[in-house]
Amino acid sequence: MQSRLISVRPWLEKNGLFPKGKLALVTCYMAGLDIAIYIVKTFAGRLRPSYASYLDGWVFFLTAIVVTLLLWLAKRWVSARLLWRVRSRLIVTYFFIGIIPVVLVAVLAGLAFWLLSGQFAAYILRTRIDSTLQALNASNAAVSAEIASDLDAGRDISSVKVKRDPGWTTIAWLNGAIVFSADSGANSNLPVFVSRDLTAVVEDGDRLFLRSVTSLPTKRGSLTVASSRPLDPRLLTELSNDLGEITLWKSDTESEHPTPLY
Known part of the structure; x- marks a missing residue:
């Protein structure tokens, strides 16, 4: 069991999924607490349904907090994956500031x-x-x-x-x-x-x-x-010599696709 955990940790660290910051640790703690209360609620519901109803509010509250924290962590993880290094970002910035305006002009x-x-x-x-x-x-x-x-x-x-x-x-x-x-x-x-x-x-x-x-x-x-x-x-x-091609149209036609005169 310990060898499996040791092999899983490098994979999580390689992909940036291993919790390192305080927010990630708090999220893991809240998720574990939510799972534990849900398990207790499930077993208590088998003994007496009234006991499980007391824990429904806590499960909902903790689940909402965990989902919110996971979304925030997912946003940070995606941002870290998609953002380039500072030098690359500066190159792109200079390109849009210096090249694109010239092309548009x-x-x-x-x-x-x-x-x-x-x-x-x-x-x-x-x-x-x-x-x-x-x-x-x-x-x-x-x-x-x-x-x-x-x-x-x-x-x-x-x-x-x-x-x-x-x-x-x-x-x-x-x-x-x-x-x-x-x-x-x-x-x-x-x-x-x-x-x-x-x-x-x-x-x-x-x-x-x-x-x-x-x-x-x-x-x-x-x-x-x-x-x-x-x-x-x-x-x-x-x-129209030296002026290019000339097409003559009637101005008073009611057709959407008038035929040119010449």
Whole structure:
């Protein structure tokens, strides 16, 4: 029996389970006392149940104290097992203090740069679209002035020079009737969208256009000239040069997953 106790003690000491501190000894003493009272209560209950009822309170009280002390000792044992040495803890502390903040700052800076670069690219594209609109407006104003001058002088306006780029159209109406067109498929009636001067991006059907409309009074009546250029992938590619990939979406769609226009 003594040899078994001698072999058990080194195992308990190796695993940190052998009671060494005052708290551990008190816990062992309280646990032994609780077990002894429980055994006495059991034998007394066999002799007379009333005797056992006197010891129920003590058993409950001692068991509660022992469980509390064991939980506290278990916490200390787990903490001792899990905590590293002071040097290792300092290394981890320096890592979290010195390295992690740098990484977080780098990640946040990269995210901010990515967001700002997208906003800046959108601003540059909008500026280029506005510049193209102004150029379209200037060209349309020049064509309007030339057509008005020819009408006032009674000259033939079919020889008016206009841009002939792919998709670029210029149409003139006099008193609502078409008098000049660089688009053979143009409607002869005055559309609703040319009821006033404008220079903007408009939606016509299911397509987008850069459009400029100019109205001038002439001796023969009211002259309205409209020049349009499609806002298509070709123009977007031209405008978004060195800006990366550009995707155009409709802003007024009610779908949760809208399909991009281009």
